Amino acid sequence: MTKAKTASPKRIKTDICVIGAGSGGLSVAAGAVQMGARVVLIEKGEMGGDCLNTGCVPSKALLHAAQEGLSYPHAMEHVRKTISTIAPHDSQERFEGLGCTVIRAEARFTSPKSVEAGGIKIKARRFVIATGSRPMLLDIPGLSTVPYLTNETIWGLTGCPRHLIILGGGPIGMEMAQAHRRLGAEVTVIEAFDALGREDPEAAELVKATLRAEGVALREGVAAERISGAAGAIQVTLSDGQVVQGSHLLAATGRRANSEELGLEHADVDRSKNGIKVGADLRTSNRRIYAIGDVVSGGLQFTHVAGYQAGIIVRSLLFALPAKARTHHIPHATYTDPELAQVGLTEAAAREKFAEKLEVVRADYTGNDRAIATGRGGAGFIKLMVVKGRPVGVTIVGPEAGELIAFWSLMLSLKLKMSKIAGMVAPYPTLAELNKRAVSAYFTPRLFENRKVKWVVKAVQRLVP
Numbered sequence: 001m002t003k004a005k006t007a008s009p010k011r012i013k014t015d016i017c018v019i020g021a022g023s024g025g026l027s028v029a030a031g032a033v034q035m036g037a038r039v040v041l042i043e044k045g046e047m048g049g050d051c052l053n054t055g056c057v058p059s060k061a062l063l064h065a066a067q068e069g070l071s072y073p074h075a076m077e078h079v080r081k082t083i084s085t086i087a088p089h090d091s092q093e094r095f096e097g098l099g100c101t102v103i104r105a106e107a108r109f110t111s112p113k114s115v116e117a118g119g120i121k122i123k124a125r126r127f128v129i130a131t132g133s134r135p136m137l138l139d140i141p142g143l144s145t146v147p148y149l150t151n152e153t154i155w156g157l158t159g160c161p162r163h164l165i166i167l168g169g170g171p172i173g174m175e176m177a178q179a180h181r182r183l184g185a186e187v188t189v190i191e192a193f194d195a196l197g198r199e200d201p202e203a204a205e206l207v208k209a210t211l212r213a214e215g216v217a218l219r220e221g222v223a224a225e226r227i228s229g230a231a232g233a234i235q236v237t238l239s240d241g242q243v244v245q246g247s248h249l250l251a252a253t254g255r256r257a258n259s260e261e262l263g264l265e266h267a268d269v270d271r272s273k274n275g276i277k278v279g280a281d282l283r284t285s286n287r288r289i290y291a292i293g294d295v296v297s298g299g300l301q302f303t304h305v306a307g308y309q310a311g312i313i314v315r316s317l318l319f320a321l322p323a324k325a326r327t328h329h330i331p332h333a334t335y336t337d338p339e340l341a342q343v344g345l346t347e348a349a350a351r352e353k354f355a356e357k358l359e360v361v362r363a364d365y366t367g368n369d370r371a372i373a374t375g376r377g378g379a380g381f382i383k384l385m386v387v388k389g390r391p392v393g394v395t396i397v398g399p400e401a402g403e404l405i406a407f408w409s410l411m412l413s414l415k416l417k418m419s420k421i422a423g424m425v426a427p428y429p430t431l432a433e434l435n436k437r438a439v440s441a442y443f444t445p446r447l448f449e450n451r452k453v454k455w456v457v458k459a460v461q462r463l464v465p
């Protein structure tokens with residue numbers, strides 16, 4: 001492996017310089033260096049970025065611990081252990097071992113072809129900006145006067161909050177609400193519009209009903225207007241005049257791209273207030289510079305999206321081949337219990353796009369033998385949106401929805417017809433049979449309520465000896 005050339009300790013010349021060692025940056029760096037490129041990887045904080053340290057990994061570990069009935073200290077111990085078990089995979093040592101030059105400092109562009117980090121000037125043929133996002137803090141009067149938590153600081157708590165007030169009923173708010181409620185906290189979620197508002201309303205309602213039944217106070221359609229108090233005694237005044245009192249406050253009202261401090265004005269890279277502008281090829285207005293992951297303006301903010309985009313640009317970076325990112329097959333899941341997963345269009349979006357051409361079929365968890373046998377046969381469903389024999393969207397709410405949706409990502413990615421899926425056999429008894437059941441629901445009226453089919457069957461029975 002040829003390492004990036006160090007002309008002097010203060011100057012490095014390389015093929016690819018990646019800024020940010022999170023989900024996106026690490027995937028590009030690992031792929032590029034293992035295929036023979038010289039790679040410099042710059043990280044100002046913890047290796048692994050948001051997902052490993054303050055996002056997906058701790059939140060999923062906490063949800064699991066809460067579901068298993070662990071106490072708060074044991075749950076937090078599980079969170080720390082989970083992070084430290086995964087951390088070596090994202091570590092400086094591993095990436096140096098692969099052949100990357102890793103610089104632990106903040107990077108800023110000084111020209112369209114160079115970046116400075118920790119007093120080192122890095123010149124590269126191509127740059128990849130993968131600097132992620134941070135919590136977006138709303139301009140609510142009083143917020144800055146009280147101690148509030150974000151996804152970055154909540155992991156430092158030493159005891160379970162007595163009453164956690166959560167601002168925002170998006171995936172962060174809802175996952176944290178259920179985890180903390182199950183760990184023993186009183187929880188109030190304040191959501192200005194609808195909680196899980198981007199999801200299929202019927203599926204979202206099932207998640208919300210479960211949280212409510214577990215004792216989470218879900219206040220929808222009210223905004224936080226004023227915040228006051230001090231540590232342990234925080235008051236949030238709502239737009240309907242009511243006041244919610246709690247011991248802790250978690251701000252989970254969306255994300256802001258980390259694009260302001262990068263010196264982009266020196267690099268001819270355009271950005272909006274939502275992040276860096278890119279085309280479908282993930283290049284910025286400076287064609288030598290790519291942007292991927294949460295820092296992209298208007299993009300999907302998920303770890304698997306950052307990883308997928310990394311794969312797309314590696315093709316372009318290493319082989320100079322044209323490559324475009326697609327989005328129609330990208331799934332996402334919210335890991336509450338029940339889980340809620342979506343790929344492609346929701347029913348509402350599909351109806352708007354395809355009107356009467358849309359067929360919607362579904363199967364319920366209540367009819368799935370594995371769900372019943374494992375005590376998970378309650379409410380929950382899979383819903384397929386089908387147009388001209390092809391699935392265009394799938395919603396799943398229920399146990400393991402995040403696992404079940406992966407199958408449909410492949411179907412949508414390959415644009416496969418329902419008839420191709422009919423050949424799939426799922427082992428009995430599995431939750432995967434739900435996928436098959438939904439496909440059967442599509443074919444049932446075609447086969448069992450079809451006069452032509454009945455006529456052919458009768459004719460064959462009469463004529464064939």
Ligand SMILES: Cc1cc2nc3c(=O)[nH]c(=O)nc-3n(C[C@H](O)[C@H](O)[C@H](O)COP(=O)(O)OP(=O)(O)OC[C@H]3O[C@@H](n4cnc5c(N)ncnc54)[C@H](O)[C@@H]3O)c2cc1C
Nearest residue numbers: 020022023024044049050055056107132293294301302303
């Ligand atoms: C609580 C929470 C739960 C989540 N759960 C999930 C989930 O279950 N599934 C899922 O798919 N997604 C989840 N996400 C989203 C996921 O974490 C992000 O989409 C993902 O981390 C984005 O990857 P990224 O590479 O764009 O940024 P990051 O992983 O955040 O990495 C960016 C890195 O760049 C570094 N950096 C920034 N500026 C500079 C600079 N100037 N110089 C050097 N380094 C810099 C940062 O320190 C950081 O390490 C969750 C997010 C949160 C907050």
Ligand SMILES: NC(=O)c1ccc[n+]([C@@H]2O[C@H](COP(=O)([O-])OP(=O)(O)OC[C@H]3O[C@@H](n4cnc5c(N)ncnc54)[C@H](O)[C@@H]3O)[C@@H](O)[C@H]2O)c1
Nearest residue numbers: 168169170171172190191192223224252253254301333334
């Ligand atoms: N399971 C997962 O994959 C997962 C989990 C967590 C986060 N994420 C990623 O992180 C992103 C950010 O999550 P998030 O939940 O912070 O953001 P979000 O944008 O999804 O949700 C924020 C919520 O806050 C509400 N809100 C805004 N202003 C408000 C106010 N004044 N008062 C009350 N509510 C207000 C919004 O209406 C919205 O519903 C997600 O969109 C997702 O991409 C993914």
